[in-house]
Amino acid sequence: MTSAALALKGVSAPAWQPLCHRSDLVAFSGVVAWRETPQSKPCQIALFYLPSHTPELYALDHFDPFSNAFVIGRGIVGDLDGEPVIASPIYKQHFRLSNGQCLEDESVALRTWPVRFDGDRVLIEA
Amino acid sequence: MTTKQNLLIIGNGMVGHHLVERLVEAGACERFAITVFGEERHRAYDRVHLSEYFTGRDAESLALCDADYYDVQGVTLKSGEKVFEIDREAKHVITGQGRYAYDHLVLATGSYPFVPPIEGRDQQGCLVYRTLEDLDAIRDAAEHATNGVVVGGGLLGLEAANALRGLNLDTAVVEFAPRLMPMQVDTDGGALLKEKIESLGVQVLTERATQRIEKGEQSRLRMVFQDDKILETDLIVFSAGIRPQDDLARACGLTLGERGGVMIDDHCRTSDPAIFAVGEVALWNQSIFGLVAPGYQMAKVAAANLTGGEARFGGADMSTKLKLLGVDVGAIGDAHGDRTPGARMFRYLDPLTQVYRKLVVSSDGKKLLGAMLVGDNAAYDTLLQYYANALELPKEPASLILPQSGAAPALGADALPDTAMICSCHNVTKGGIREAINEGALDLGGVKGATKASTGCGGCATLLKSVVDHELAAQGVEVDHSLCEHFAYTRQALFDIVRVEGIKTFSELMEKHGSAGRGHGLGCDICKPTVSSILASCFNEPIMDAAHVPLQDTNDTFMANMQKNGTYSVVPRIAGGEITPDKLVVLGQVAQKFDLYTKITGGQRIDLFGARLDDLPAIWGELIEAGFETGHAYGKSVRTVKSCVGSTWCRYGVQDSVGMAIKLEHRYKGLRAPHKIKFGVSGCTRECAEAQSKDIGVIATENGWNLYVCGNGGMRPRHAELFATDLDDEALYRTIDRFLMLYVRTADRLQRTSVWRENLEGGLDYLKEVILEDSLSIGDELERQMQTLIERYECEWANALSDPEKLKRFRSFVNDERPDPSIIMTSERGQLRPA
Numbered sequence A: 001m002t003s004a005a006l007a008l009k010g011v012s013a014p015a016w017q018p019l020c021h022r023s024d025l026v027a028f029s030g031v032v033a034w035r036e037t038p039q040s041k042p043c044q045i046a047l048f049y050l051p052s053h054t055p056e057l058y059a060l061d062h063f064d065p066f067s068n069a070f071v072i073g074r075g076i077v078g079d080l081d082g083e084p085v086i087a088s089p090i091y092k093q094h095f096r097l098s099n100g101q102c103l104e105d106e107s108v109a110l111r112t113w114p115v116r117f118d119g120d121r122v123l124i125e126a
Numbered sequence B: 001m002t003t004k005q006n007l008l009i010i011g012n013g014m015v016g017h018h019l020v021e022r023l024v025e026a027g028a029c030e031r032f033a034i035t036v037f038g039e040e041r042h043r044a045y046d047r048v049h050l051s052e053y054f055t056g057r058d059a060e061s062l063a064l065c066d067a068d069y070y071d072v073q074g075v076t077l078k079s080g081e082k083v084f085e086i087d088r089e090a091k092h093v094i095t096g097q098g099r100y101a102y103d104h105l106v107l108a109t110g111s112y113p114f115v116p117p118i119e120g121r122d123q124q125g126c127l128v129y130r131t132l133e134d135l136d137a138i139r140d141a142a143e144h145a146t147n148g149v150v151v152g153g154g155l156l157g158l159e160a161a162n163a164l165r166g167l168n169l170d171t172a173v174v175e176f177a178p179r180l181m182p183m184q185v186d187t188d189g190g191a192l193l194k195e196k197i198e199s200l201g202v203q204v205l206t207e208r209a210t211q212r213i214e215k216g217e218q219s220r221l222r223m224v225f226q227d228d229k230i231l232e233t234d235l236i237v238f239s240a241g242i243r244p245q246d247d248l249a250r251a252c253g254l255t256l257g258e259r260g261g262v263m264i265d266d267h268c269r270t271s272d273p274a275i276f277a278v279g280e281v282a283l284w285n286q287s288i289f290g291l292v293a294p295g296y297q298m299a300k301v302a303a304a305n306l307t308g309g310e311a312r313f314g315g316a317d318m319s320t321k322l323k324l325l326g327v328d329v330g331a332i333g334d335a336h337g338d339r340t341p342g343a344r345m346f347r348y349l350d351p352l353t354q355v356y357r358k359l360v361v362s363s364d365g366k367k368l369l370g371a372m373l374v375g376d377n378a379a380y381d382t383l384l385q386y387y388a389n390a391l392e393l394p395k396e397p398a399s400l401i402l403p404q405s406g407a408a409p410a411l412g413a414d415a416l417p418d419t420a421m422i423c424s425c426h427n428v429t430k431g432g433i434r435e436a437i438n439e440g441a442l443d444l445g446g447v448k449g450a451t452k453a454s455t456g457c458g459g460c461a462t463l464l465k466s467v468v469d470h471e472l473a474a475q476g477v478e479v480d481h482s483l484c485e486h487f488a489y490t491r492q493a494l495f496d497i498v499r500v501e502g503i504k505t506f507s508e509l510m511e512k513h514g515s516a517g518r519g520h521g522l523g524c525d526i527c528k529p530t531v532s533s534i535l536a537s538c539f540n541e542p543i544m545d546a547a548h549v550p551l552q553d554t555n556d557t558f559m560a561n562m563q564k565n566g567t568y569s570v571v572p573r574i575a576g577g578e579i580t581p582d583k584l585v586v587l588g589q590v591a592q593k594f595d596l597y598t599k600i601t602g603g604q605r606i607d608l609f610g611a612r613l614d615d616l617p618a619i620w621g622e623l624i625e626a627g628f629e630t631g632h633a634y635g636k637s638v639r640t641v642k643s644c645v646g647s648t649w650c651r652y653g654v655q656d657s658v659g660m661a662i663k664l665e666h667r668y669k670g671l672r673a674p675h676k677i678k679f680g681v682s683g684c685t686r687e688c689a690e691a692q693s694k695d696i697g698v699i700a701t702e703n704g705w706n707l708y709v710c711g712n713g714g715m716r717p718r719h720a721e722l723f724a725t726d727l728d729d730e731a732l733y734r735t736i737d738r739f740l741m742l743y744v745r746t747a748d749r750l751q752r753t754s755v756w757r758e759n760l761e762g763g764l765d766y767l768k769e770v771i772l773e774d775s776l777s778i779g780d781e782l783e784r785q786m787q788t789l790i791e792r793y794e795c796e797w798a799n800a801l802s803d804p805e806k807l808k809r810f811r812s813f814v815n816d817e818r819p820d821p822s823i824i825m826t827s828e829r830g831q832l833r834p835a
Ligand code: SRM
Pocket: B561, B562, B563, B569, B571, B599, B600, B601, B602, B603, B604, B605, B606, B607, B633, B639, B640, B642, B678, B693, B694, B711, B712, B713, B714, B715, B716, B752
């Protein structure tokens, strides 16, 4: 049973979870999604959508470690030196969309998750 | 066949040397063999700083050029060779060493110190103060002396007195006139000066005419005055004025002035066309100029005319500023006010700090004719610029000389026109400084090197520095004035692009004028809000429209102010601070219903804090239902119009200030700008609405409204300045329309009106010209633009509430109904606050 259960999980437990829809997103800006899995504690995910860029979708932690508030998804998207970034709306630090790295403080990085479209569905790695 | 013509210059003083430099610069050595005769054994030196010879500088460091300068340039310098005669017929000059033929001759023999014909003035210990050798003689004499007297209380006399003091002599100044520096100061100024100088331990004797000089008893010499009183002293320095050194000219029959001086025309030619005269020996238009700057100008003119150019000498300004014995003295233009009929004077005398200032102003009060300063030269640069450039004086000219109460209108480097003379010694204008910087001068030193500015009398040093700083900043900033890495334009340039090309979206602007090629063309948190603001100022489309949404700061995105815990504040408009009881009740009810903290703001309205993102639409639904509209507390836009209660209730009010405040607030609400804009309207001059601390201040008068502009509270408070008086309602609107639109068009990002105004070249006068006199003929256009924006006004919250797409944004989570669980409140004084 044990091995069967393991095998079953390996086959059917999806590596990617649906999070929301394309129509929930705002082009060149951010929205926030709630994510709760049995495996991990709930988290707030900031989703950024850059149509016709590669990649066109990014998922970062909505929590801003500088202000200790959940606000990252409400910042301004931009690029600095060609790297897409998000600016925190409170104290304006910049974080790289690709890996969450803070440009003003090397020691700080936001958590990131792999995300992708599946048709119009937004999937996030479990 | 190229035989060079002989050009001889008699005199190797400051001006003679300057002439050589100008000639060399003009390439004159190609066609002239130039020979210079100098009676002194030193090559030309800086006579202006002669006194520094006593304070550590030697002859070499005072020299005006390197030792080999003349050799290198191929100019023959004959130092220590005095010219005794000019033979105009043979065209020769004759010196102790020989005869020299000339084709052209220049007299630059300067002047000599005048020693009054007093009996006994030839004795040992009777000295003058003009050359290095004179100073050597004074130093020698001082070695065996304990005291010294200077005859003559003018500029040079006081300088000599200072030198004697420096040589440890008990020093006295004897002046024939009733006061010191009779040329520069009046009775009051002279009295003050005397007091100051006496407090430094220099004795001052005025109205003293020396009758004769005898052998002394205690000291070497004894001076006997008109009333037979006596003064004993070891040495006497005569400094009773200068006389042009015109013996040579007189002997050879050149035309002289009645009281001496070689007459010259505008080209610096004497009555003999082959002979020029420059510097202190020259008499132009009945005047001798005893300063180096006019001499330099003459040298320039003579050099041009000698080398086939054309230049004219048109007189020179004799304004001076000095520090004598540590005392500031300044005289500008008609300092006595006796040269212009109808001139009016303002005086300020502070006997405690010993400061005296006087303004001589034209009869209409608009132009500065002259000024006199004793004890404090701080105002000199500013006053000189008003005088030299005929700038219009502030409404209250006295403000220029009254003690700084904070609001004294200093004339910054930016306020000066390009033609403003910065260094009169070397004839360097503000435009010239900019040119030097354009041509690569990168700092003060570079500019000095390129223009020579401030290497003459040095009086312009402070002004030069501030102009250079300003110009460098202006240019430097222009480089960095690129808004950000995405747009190599200033905000103003972008504004014009948007307006002229009718560009309506960020992406179009980025494509056409941005750095889309580099990077991703996404923009950033600097250019996006800036462009968003520009688009709003031009077209006033709702900021929640899809194309504009990603551009906004979070406050604009959610049309509320984000607080430190991620909640928002809600500020409905309460125009003019007037609110009905019904509306007050609604505010209370809404606050109760949504658990909001309430506070009266500094802007006369009510702020509801702690709103969750999800609740914003419902809150606004109720507010709009009750007749409220958005207050734009979140935008860089018109905020509030603060009012006082005015004539409706107040016993002093002369106009309905609340009514006007409400009208103004409704007229301009929603106007987006480089920064926030605040108004105040007071019902009378008591100013309870603090209008003078606002960007736009309106104060009621018996006849209408006085308009003030560019005030600021906040970090750097600034009083608004009076802009126009007694306007009727329509004129007030029109003027504000123009003013605001001009600000919106030209200010930098996040620049309040106060900072904009301070950086505006031409200052308030320029603003007045453009707005009140329509000097650029853009008044109508500005008004039209404002009218368009006013017509397109729409409450952003009402707009958003009517559009389900837009409302979708007001969800904490796109995939979950719950409100943000991370927000935790606690309570304090009966209300909620962030935990
Ligand atoms: C709420 C209020 C304080 C209050 O409880 O009274 C306030 C609150 C804030 N002010 Fe203010 N200011 C408020 C009146 C003022 C005033 C008084 C006035 O308007 O008469 C001033 C000085 C007057 C002036 O602006 O000239 C004022 C000068 C500032 C400044 C400094 C501006 C400057 O030019 O130096 C800032 C910072 C900035 O704008 O860069 C600022 C910024 C702010 C911000 C936006 C700071 C921030 O980024 O969080 C605050 C958030 C407002 C919010 O969340 O709603 N606030 N602030 C007042 C709202 C007035 C209103 O009804 O809209």
